[in-house]
Amino acid sequence: MIFRQLFDTDSSTLTYLLADGQGIAVIIDPVLEHVETYLSLLDSLKLALRWVLDTHIHADHITGARAIKERTGATTAIAGNCEATGYDRQLADGEMLAFGNESIRIIATPGHTSESLCYLWRDRLFTGDTLMIGACGRTDFQNGSSTEMYHSITQKLFVLPEETLVYPCHDYKGRRVSCIGEEKVLNARIAGKTLDEFVRIMDNLNLAPPKRIHEAVPANLLGGGSPEARQN
């Protein structure tokens, strides 16, 4: 079993590489600027890439999905309930994605964006911008909804075993991993909060828009671009 967590300092994005015992691999939430790093890593670890998964249409970085697919032949995938046209496969809640002897369960968790998914592999949950360490993603654009976020986190994620490891798509404080049991108790936005309290917290975040949203969202609907395409 191989598990790597990679970090993009520009966008504080955490990207994940996993592989089964036979070297069949999956990448989750790759960043375009690091595609060469991922390819080198796949090569040095002798991995064959089966899937490139995005948890949602990112607004803060451009996905490396299409660029990796062009170089490896892996299949790209994202939720089906969105306008993205640049992915090979549309995923739905409850679906299982196989890679080698392993599989990933798709958990639809609308809230940060309407198409946000979490991916569950063994006891590791890749939460995108849904459940983050001590926090959660914002809900004020891309069909986000605080009410849906509350239900997604409390009814679909907090019901998982407490030992389930939480691996988010971002952390801005250097943290890397948490678990469901910890978030149920310590998450500043949602632990012990009612729906009304949570919605009020989210309504009052007053965050600036993501800097790259006008560049990132259109590119990500196409599965991201190749580095060459961006230079043109």
Next chain:
Amino acid sequence: MIFRQLFDTDSSTLTYLLADGQGIAVIIDPVLEHVETYLSLLDSLKLALRWVLDTHIHADHITGARAIKERTGATTAIAGNCEATGYDRQLADGEMLAFGNESIRIIATPGHTSESLCYLWRDRLFTGDTLMIGACGRTDFQNGSSTEMYHSITQKLFVLPEETLVYPCHDYKGRRVSCIGEEKVLNARIAGKTLDEFVRIMDNLNLAPPKRIHEAVPANLLGGGSPEARQN
């Protein structure tokens, strides 16, 4: 694969239960008062217990090692370089302990106490009171040494892959898991610190003695007691 993290609220102790695919199990740092819970869990998960491991001679709670052994026939173990007489097996640095198809690597990490061990299973490191989340164990009794602690953490733990999960024996703030990459950057006592700076921090903690040290240490040298023995 089974992995459970259990918590004792009195001493803030984290206890771990692991098992391979065939149901051969290990318990790390059990607390005497919860032995019945562990036995129920082993029963309900249909596990056969192979090992009961303590990371060190605890000063804040009484180990459930001997009580569990008496009820299950599991083998108890602790580091060889101490005066404990109540364990079946003495462990040394670098040794591998097999359970079913899995194995645990013994890493000697003196510092909190002279006999402190860490246990590495797959990519999970059970750190006892050596490396804790954002902190480390105190070094002011039981042959503790700040200098040894510094070398143990920086030379034997921080050299592990960054994704290695850190599961301590205690956390007093509700946290449950961290990883080596995170501790290398965020650990308030040791991240980026020189040996001299670390020793100065440890010398100035000014902690009260553990409340139960005079009860716990003698009992733990004998592998802990059974609940019956404590009542007598």
